[in-house]
Amino acid sequence: MNELPQQLANGLILGAMYGLIAIGYTMVYGIVQLINFAHGEIFMVGGFGALTVWLILPDGFALGAAVPLMIIGGILVSVAVATAAERFAYRPLRTAPRLAPLITAIGLSIVLQQVVWMWYPDAKKDHPFPQFEGEAIDILGASIQRGDLFVLIAAPLCMLALGLFVTKTRSGRGMQATAQDPDTAKLMGINTDRIIVMAFAIGAAFAAIAAVAYGLKNGQVGFRMGFLMGLKAFTAAVLGGIGNIYGAMLGGLVLGVAESLATGYVGDIPGMELFGGGAWKDVWAFSLLILVLLFRPQGLLGERVADRA
């Protein structure tokens, strides 16, 4: 049986999730040039927010009907944490040297992990997350789990909505203006503080959707899940061109497919038996990143490297 469609599907599902998280990195970086390393933890608290909604709902509540509520719950928690982080941890440091907020972000990520570890009931280990029942669905020779359909539908919808928002609305255009030149944008009457909060909030909402997808797919959420996913999503954002929202999604998909194909095929190449499989997939994914950056330092869809001093 040909396993290529299956491996591509696996990669796309994983990649769509990376892409949704990567949006948060890329939007915040595009506007305030901050690599928000706590974004992985924003993703994680979104998962716990959604889980909380599920636990509050009465037993026997249909998962299909619960998912929209869980998304809302996850988004509320993620956005609340992200905007609070922006207000209390990053805004006071906006004029400080670039490294100060970066370190703050790392500290914040540890704090968030510990907070969930300590105060969320039963979160000291991975916590079960509800999953859709039923057999996998066959699409073009690949079997897709029901839970995975969620991210395959959610990711394009989210991208469409974001694209429309950024290009068609006043706030979206204000966001573009702030990204290009915050000082001039401010002089033109744009409330840049509000725009920055909005960037954090949108990134957090996307991360929460990704967290619901993660939970439905893997059947668990844990307080450490943000670390690896955050790192991969950051890589995806850089690969696609940090600052570009479509680049973030493209970078995610490329990274996901690269990991999947590396796991599935590199080991079959004669002489490469030792370098294939799950252990080496990250090595291949990062080699790809380095290769892309060698020839296109701005990333796949990247914009010109910052023209600001």
Place this chain on the structure above:
Amino acid sequence: MRQRSLLAITAALAAGSLTLTACGSRDDSSNGSGGGDKTTVVIGVDAPFTGDLSALGLGIRNSAELAVKTANKEEYVKGIEFKLEPLDDQAQPSVGQQNAQKYISNKDVLGVVGPLNSSVSQQMQKPFNDAGLVQVSPANTGTELTQGDGWKTGNSVRQFKTFFRTATTDEVQGAFAAEYLYNKAGIKKVYLIDDQKTYGAGLAASFKTNFTKLGGKIVGSDHVNPDDRDFNSVVAKIKKTGAEALYYGGEYPAAAPLSQQLKDSGQNIPLMGGDGIVSGDYPKLNKKAAGDLGTSVGKPVEQLDSAKKFIDGYKAAGYEDPYEVYGGLTYDATWSIIEAVKLAVEGNDGELPADGRKAVLDAMSKVKFDGVTGTISFDEFGDTTNTLMTAYKIKNNTWAPEFSGSPKLD
């Protein structure tokens, strides 16, 4: 502005450190108030109390505490008041080494229980050996920790005179799993996956050696990252190999989604693993766990009469976290140190010898008692002589014991 940002950092740091210390600190109020003229003996317990293995680590801490409390209540060793000093190693070797130094510098510490991770143990063994301080691990299964790298070729050499363990070795566990799968379950073709950690890789290697020796075939192998939860790409590869089972060397947080994704992909073959997956959480995290297999040391704690006291005591103490897989072994590890102290005291006319550490170390080889997990004593390498293992199968969403026995080793 500058002032305000400083304030924000300080607040964040303070909040962070409070969070961190709050989980590590234990009340030390009982310090120094030991009844009358009793001598205080401190037993250390080192395990990860924070991080993703904290569930296992907290079970270890509580079980050790229960042993110490029981010994004090029963006045098991006359004239001696035991005190527990727990330290968190965060599952990190460097932290473990610092903890080892702390224990060594406290002259009242006569023995240390722990750690959970073999990789942490590798950093603690030498300092303890140099200080002559006894260490008993309830969980380390890496064969080379006691027997050195030569064990594969039959040249086992004791590595550190101070290292003992109540957990059995990967060698025993891998052999038992291979025999069970080949002889009892009739499975001849196995796909092998490990998580590249000391425990997982060691177990997988031991399984491979023993399974091929019996005549079984390893039809393919791969490694995964223990932090990953998406194994669909790996699983898709197994299909074409015609494997009849998947053996996984690693722990349950990754094993559960691996097994579920394996079955989701339409392959109805069981996943088998070691004691790292025999946790009550495994079937909770894996909706298609039915039929999966696991091996664990000793007989099931719930089936042993000797364990009843431990389980009842643990319940009565009202611990928030369950004792997990290593609870019974930890209790036995702690008790073996208490037993050694007793032997040392009795051999010195009822008083603790001046060089307590040496006396306890000398007594360790003579320790023999009926513990929670069976009869506990140590062989010439410091390994437990208890090689009884049990194979479990998931039935009705719990681990049901299938078969107990000792593997044939050569």
